[in-house]
Amino acid sequence: MIIPIITLSTYIFLYKMVRAPPEYASFVIVGGTMMAFWANVLWNMSAQFYWEKETGTLEAYMVAPISRMAILLGMALGGFVNTTIRAVAVFIAGILIFQVPIAIYEPVTALLIFFLTIGALYALGMMFASLFLLYGREAWHTANLLQEPIQFLSGTYYPTSSQVVPFMVQLLSSLIPLTFGLDGIRKVAILGQGITAVWPNILALTIFTLILLPLARQALSFMENLGKREGRLTLRWQ
Amino acid sequence: MAVGTILRTVKQAVWLGWKVETNWADPIVFAIYYLVRPVAGLLIVGFIFLIGSFVSGIIDSNLFTFLFIGNSFFIYVIQIMMTMTMLIHEDRAHYEVLKHIYLAPGSLSWYIVGRALNGVMNASVSLLLTLGLGIAIFQYGLGIQVPINWLGIDWGLLGLTLLLGIVCFMGMGFILCGINIMTSKVQFMLTEYVSGILYLFGGVVFLPEILPTWGQQISNALPVTYFLKTVRSSFLHQANFDVQLNLLYLVVTMIGTVLLGLAVFKVAMFKARRDGLIDKKEEY
Numbered sequence: 320m321i322i323p324i325i326t327l328s329t330y331i332f333l334y335k336m337v338r339a340p341p342e343y344a345s346f347v348i349v350g351g352t353m354m355a356f357w358a359n360v361l362w363n364m365s366a367q368f369y370w371e372k373e374t375g376t377l378e379a380y381m382v383a384p385i386s387r388m389a390i391l392l393g394m395a396l397g398g399f400v401n402t403t404i405r406a407v408a409v410f411i412a413g414i415l416i417f418q419v420p421i422a423i424y425e426p427v428t429a430l431l432i433f434f435l436t437i438g439a440l441y442a443l444g445m446m447f448a449s450l451f452l453l454y455g456r457e458a459w460h461t462a463n464l465l466q467e468p469i470q471f472l473s474g475t476y477y478p479t480s481s482q483v484v485p486f487m488v489q490l491l492s493s494l495i496p497l498t499f500g501l502d503g504i505r506k507v508a509i510l511g512q513g514i515t516a517v518w519p520n521i522l523a524l525t526i527f528t529l530i531l532l533p534l535a536r537q538a539l540s541f542m543e544n545l546g547k548r549e550g551r552l553t554l555r556w557q
Numbered sequence: 558m559a560v561g562t563i564l565r566t567v568k569q570a571v572w573l574g575w576k577v578e579t580n581w582a583d584p585i586v587f588a589i590y591y592l593v594r595p596v597a598g599l600l601i602v603g604f605i606f607l608i609g610s611f612v613s614g615i616i617d618s619n620l621f622t623f624l625f626i627g628n629s630f631f632i633y634v635i636q637i638m639m640t641m642t643m644l645i646h647e648d649r650a651h652y653e654v655l656k657h658i659y660l661a662p663g664s665l666s667w668y669i670v671g672r673a674l675n676g677v678m679n680a681s682v683s684l685l686l687t688l689g690l691g692i693a694i695f696q697y698g699l700g701i702q703v704p705i706n707w708l709g710i711d712w713g714l715l716g717l718t719l720l721l722g723i724v725c726f727m728g729m730g731f732i733l734c735g736i737n738i739m740t741s742k743v744q745f746m747l748t749e750y751v752s753g754i755l756y757l758f759g760g761v762v763f764l765p766e767i768l769p770t771w772g773q774q775i776s777n778a779l780p781v782t783y784f785l786k787t788v789r790s791s792f793l794h795q796a797n798f799d800v801q802l803n804l805l806y807l808v809v810t811m812i813g814t815v816l817l818g819l820a821v822f823k824v825a826m827f828k829a830r831r832d833g834l835i836d837k838k839e840e841y
Contacts, residue, residue, distance in 0.1 A: 322746070325753035329762065330605055336620065336763040339609035373651075456581040460590055467597035476601060477608045484604065485699075 323409045324416070327351040330476045331417055342420055343477070345509040348413035350475035353501055355406040356399075356437060357469065360444035361462045363398040364391060368451040369459060377553055387539045391448055395441045422511035429507040432517060435524035436500025442531035443496060449538035453546045473497040478505065496527040566663030570671020571678070574640065577647070578679065588686075591679060595687045596694075599628050602762045603695055618702040620764075623789065625695070625703060627761040629687050630788050633680045633719075634726055634759075634781060635752050640676030641669060641730030642751075645737040646744040650839035659835050666822065669734055673727050705792050714800070715791035718807065722784040725811035731818030735825030741839055755781045780810035 330351075331344045371377040380390055414421060423429055447465075450458040470476070472492045474484075479492045480502065492498045503520030506512040514521075579587050606624055610616040649655035659665050695701045733747055758765070758772060759781035765773050776782050783806040790800040829835050 322749045322753055325750075325757050329753075329757045330602075332757075332767050333602060333605050333624070333763045334609045336767050337606055337609035337617075338613040338615070340612060343609060343612070460581060464590060464593055467594050467601060471597045471600045471604070477605050481608045481611065483607045483611045483699075 320405055320408045320412065323351045323355060323405075324412055327409070327413055328416075342509050344417050345414075345419040345421060346478060346505055347476050348410060348417070348419060349505050349508060350470075350501060351413065352406045352410045353436070353497065353504070354470065354475055355402050355409060356440055357497060358466075359398045359402040360395075360440050361447070361465060363402075364394050364441065364444040365447035366451055366459065366462055367391070367394050368448055369455065372451070372455070372553060375553075381543075381553075387448075387543065388445065388536055391445050391539075395444070399437065399441075421508060423508050424511050425507055425513045428514045428517060429504060432500060432503035432507060432520060432524070435521060435528065436496060436504070439496035439500070439524050439527040439531060442528050442535055445535035446531060446538050449535070449542040452539070452542045453549075453551055469495060469497065474501060478502065493523075496524055496531075499523040499527070562663055563667050566661075566667040567671035567674065569663075570668045571675045574644075574672040574675030575678070578675070588682075591683050592686045592690070595629075595632050595683045596690050599625070599687055599691050600694070602628050603691070606762075607699065607701070616701070618704060621695070621701055622703050622705060622793070623764070624762045625691060626705075626789050626792055627785050629684055629691065630785060631756065631759070631761045631781075632683050632687065633677065633722060634755055636676040636680035636683070637673055637723065637726040637730050638733065638752050639748050640679075641673050641727070642733045642737060642744050642748045644669065644672050645734050646742075646839075649738075649835070649837060650741070653836070653838070656836040665826070666731075666819075669731070670727065673730055677723055706794070709794060711791040711794065714804075715788065718784060718787040718791060718804070721804075721807050721811050722780070722788075725780045725784070725807070725814050728811065728815035728818035731815075731822040735818075735821040738825045738829045738834060741837070755779065758782075760785055778810075780807055780814055783807035783810060 327347050330347045334343045334347065368377060368380075371380060380387075383390075413419070447458075447462065450461065454461075472488065473479070473495045474492060475497075477484075479489055479498060484492075499520045503517040503524075506517050506520075582590065602624055603621075606621055607616070645655065648658060658668055692703060696703050729751070733751065736747060737744055755761075758768070758775045759779050760776055761781070765776040765782065768776060783803045786803045787800060787807060790803065
């Protein structure tokens with residue numbers, strides 16, 4: 320819990336230096352909280368096959384009579400429970416430490432956007448997991464690479480809808496489900512808006528999930544077969 | 558130990574570090590990798606600054622320059638910390654070569670210095686690319702004036718500050734190496750804690766005066782604070798009493814950090830040898 324709080328504090332102090340309104344500190348706290356789930360998707364789900372490969376247990380998963388999606392779903396649920404506890408702690412600690420404004424008038428809408436965001440993120444994570452089936456350090460470094468750039472593009476610590484953000488950046492950010500999730504949660508939890516303001520976010524997140532889940536299934540199957548053909552499925556120290 | 562042996566050890570370690578870090582990709586992919594993360598990091602703080610300034614109605618280019626230089630040069634801290642924190646874990650648990658390096662004629666400490674120098678090389682490349690792209694994006698793309706006279710940089714002061722800073726960060730790295738050799742699987746957490754604390758309290762992207770009093774006291778005790786203050790002075794031509802004082806603080810904190818780092822590492826190695834931790838196996 321301490322590491323996210325340290326990061327959040329830095330950005331909140333930066334907003335304080337430029338005398339931004341207090342709700343911007345709230346934006347940072349929501350972003351930092353959701354970052355915990357993104358980190359979980361990357362390292363505890365996508366990269367899970369990398370760990371299994373390196374420790375020599377991937378073979379056991381491969382011979383088990385279950386689908387790869389089921390394995391990843393199980394890992395996702397386990398990771399989700401742990402991450403939720405951590406994320407809630409970060410959220411509450413952030414609010415208490417920095418005394419930032421929170422205004423949730425429609426908790427059901429907030430929860431709906433949150434779960435839709437989680438669904439889309441974990442579907443994306445399943446797709447990334449296919450890369451780890453075949454690649455070693457390349458996939459590892461790619462996952463590493465998906466931290467700061469995703470934080471920048473998804474507007475983890477600022478609203479991407481600001482006039483200051485160039486159109487190209489906004490366009491790229493709309494390709495990431497996290498952007499819609501963060502924007503929706505901020506509108507509902509900080510700005511006190513309701514479902515009428517966030518229905519485009521709900522629609523976008525639903526579409527992301529519906530597209531990403533079948534894609535993840537295809538990608539896992541394709542990479543597994545490719546890995547078997549090239550004999551790289553259980554190759555360690557790549 | 559003979560100087561020739563030390564130099565050979567350092568040279569081989571730099572070469573090995575370069576190979577380990579680069580041989581997973583072709584040079585262009587590797588360059589992009591080393592460019593994307595620091596530039597994205599700069600873009601995050603740059604956009605926080607811009608959006609925050611936009612809503613408050615005041616865009617202070619001096620504050621932006623403060624942030625721009627601080628965030629760019631913090632790459633040295635991150636790279637050195639990351640390299641020195643990960644290498645014990647990688648060499649001992651992942652590749653299982655630490656015991657061979659320990660038994661080789663060269664010293665393990667000089668090998669670590671060599672690997673850290675490789676981190677310095679990578680950081681220098683990242684720094685140059687980040688500065689160039691940062692100026693291109695913020696000054697020419699978004700119209701933020703960055704009041705740096707690139708032809709008037711005090712290279713002597715900058716070179717001296719970099720040298721002192723790098724030695725100091727290596728001292729911190731030896732503390733982390735010592736902790737890693739006595740523990741297992743804390744390498745990722747350790748890097749994030751240390752770099753996160755230094756980023757928060759080191760006056761990297763915001764003025765330390767914004768921090769509460771206790772935070773300012775922590776900031777005043779950290780060598781990173783003086784490192785970045787002196788780097789900014791060399792860029793912005795502030796050759797006055799404060800620069801000399803900051804340089805003096807940097808030297809004092811560097812000596813303290815290096816002595817502490819070597820002491821921690823020596824004690825850790827003694828315990829590791831006694832407890833059989835040098836060839837300890839982990840999950841691999």
